[in-house]
Amino acid sequence: MAVLDILKLPDPRLKQVSGPVTAFDDALRRFIDDLEETRQDGPAAVGIAAPQVAVFQRVVIVDCSQTRKPVPNHGRLVLVNPEITHWEGYEPGREGCLSVPDYTGNVIRATRIHLEARDPQGAPLEFDMEGYEARAVQHEIDHLDGILFVDRVVSRRTDLFRRKVYQKGGKKSETTKNTKNTKG
Amino acid sequence: MNDKWWMLTLVGQDSPGIVAAVTSALAEAGITLGETSMLRLGGNFTVMMMVSGDTDEQALRSLLVPVLEARGLRLHIDPIEAELHQHLVPNVQVTVSGADRTGIVAQVTTALAEGGFNILDLESDLAGTPHEPVYIIQISGVSGEPIERIEERLAPVRESGVSVNVVPVEPYIG
Numbered sequence: 001m002a003v004l005d006i007l008k009l010p011d012p013r014l015k016q017v018s019g020p021v022t023a024f025d026d027a028l029r030r031f032i033d034d035l036e037e038t039r040q041d042g043p044a045a046v047g048i049a050a051p052q053v054a055v056f057q058r059v060v061i062v063d064c065s066q067t068r069k070p071v072p073n074h075g076r077l078v079l080v081n082p083e084i085t086h087w088e089g090y091e092p093g094r095e096g097c098l099s100v101p102d103y104t105g106n107v108i109r110a111t112r113i114h115l116e117a118r119d120p121q122g123a124p125l126e127f128d129m130e131g132y133e134a135r136a137v138q139h140e141i142d143h144l145d146g147i148l149f150v151d152r153v154v155s156r157r158t159d160l161f162r163r164k165v166y167q168k169g170g171k172k173s174e175t176t177k178n179t180k181n182t183k184g
Numbered sequence: 185m186n187d188k189w190w191m192l193t194l195v196g197q198d199s200p201g202i203v204a205a206v207t208s209a210l211a212e213a214g215i216t217l218g219e220t221s222m223l224r225l226g227g228n229f230t231v232m233m234m235v236s237g238d239t240d241e242q243a244l245r246s247l248l249v250p251v252l253e254a255r256g257l258r259l260h261i262d263p264i265e266a267e268l269h270q271h272l273v274p275n276v277q278v279t280v281s282g283a284d285r286t287g288i289v290a291q292v293t294t295a296l297a298e299g300g301f302n303i304l305d306l307e308s309d310l311a312g313t314p315h316e317p318v319y320i321i322q323i324s325g326v327s328g329e330p331i332e333r334i335e336e337r338l339a340p341v342r343e344s345g346v347s348v349n350v351v352p353v354e355p356y357i358g
Contacts, residue, residue, distance in 0.1 A: 047358030062358070068275075069352055094274070094355040102269045104355045132356065139358045 002034050003041045004053035009100045015146040018049075018056040020081050024122035028059075032078055032120050036061055045098050047136045049143030052099050058082065060140035064133040071132040079117040079125070082141055086114035093135055095149045105153035109135045189218065189236045189266040190244060196257035198229035205251045210235060213247045218266055223307075229257070234266060274304050274324035276334060277353045282346030284310060284317035291344070292321060295337040302326045324353060 007014050021028060031050070039048040039061055047062035058081045064073035089111030096104040113134045117125045129137060139149060194206060203222060210217065218234030235244070241261050252259055280292050289308060296303065303325040312318035327334060334350050342348045 043357070045357045047356075049358070067354055069354065094353050096273075096355045096357045098357065102271050104271070104273055132354070135356050136358060139356060143358075 001037050004034055004038045006052055006098050007054055013054055014099055014148060016056050017146045018051050018058050018144045021057050029120050031055060047140045049140045051143050058144045062136040062140060064136055072130055073133045074127055078120055082115060082117035084113045085116055088112050095139055097149055100150055107149050107152045108154055109138045189234055189264050191262045191264045192233045192235055193260040194231050194257050196229050196255060198224055198227055202229050202255055209248055209251050218268060272304055272326055273355055274326060274353050276325060276327045277351050278323040279349040280321040280346055281318060284319040288319050288346060289321060291341050299329045299337050
């Protein structure tokens, strides 16, 4: 077990897209142990993604069971090759990041998602998530795609001026006029 | 880097390119920026900028005079202490909206202050129409009190017909 170094902005490696995990072996599980130790080190984070420690594989950990006010959650989750297959609703919420110290900003995320992933042994996982936990997963999957929350920050004023827009597929949902990204 | 910091406040008629002109004049003189906030308030350009450099107040003003005159801006300069890389993180957000009347902000913020609420950020806006103006306030800050207690403090505001929403803010860190 080891605490790994966190990549910090403006390290260009944070923009790198991570590849899928293909070998569910002991090396993967040893890395996951280190990633979890790193998550809990220092100012403990709710979640962490492998590329934040310069390992460009699709692995994230989230644990939304320790919030000040309890939120719906599935406990500590190690998600390998996570994929959001459905998302709905939008709401702004404040986010920060181990890779962007001393900065928090508002980001619009889907309020409900359906998630498919693998566990560290390669077994399939499926979850319906909402709110804070759905936000956590969207933030971490962004890391796997080389996206930081600072790329998605919206102004406080933007939050006030919501309007109805029509999403792809004809589904009506509430979003803000400055939101280009509909995917987490 | 020089440790001396100033807060520049610039106000004037808004037009495109003011920020570029001001910051270019500063950059060319080797003046560095800290935290800044530009807002358009009722059609007026306003910006507050922390600046630092090997300079003094008189020199700062002199180097901005051409921009001030060309753009019709007024400048105010204060020496300040700079607290950087120590952001406080809000844990409560209060949103207020209602028919416009004098004193809403005073009523809301007084109620919050009585509970020791530290406002980190406040924006208020006059929305609606000239005939039916609506006042909207968004406040975020740090409170040591539970949400329910803050709700109680703001109950008189709500009873006066203004919509008040108090929500806990827990930034997601990941």
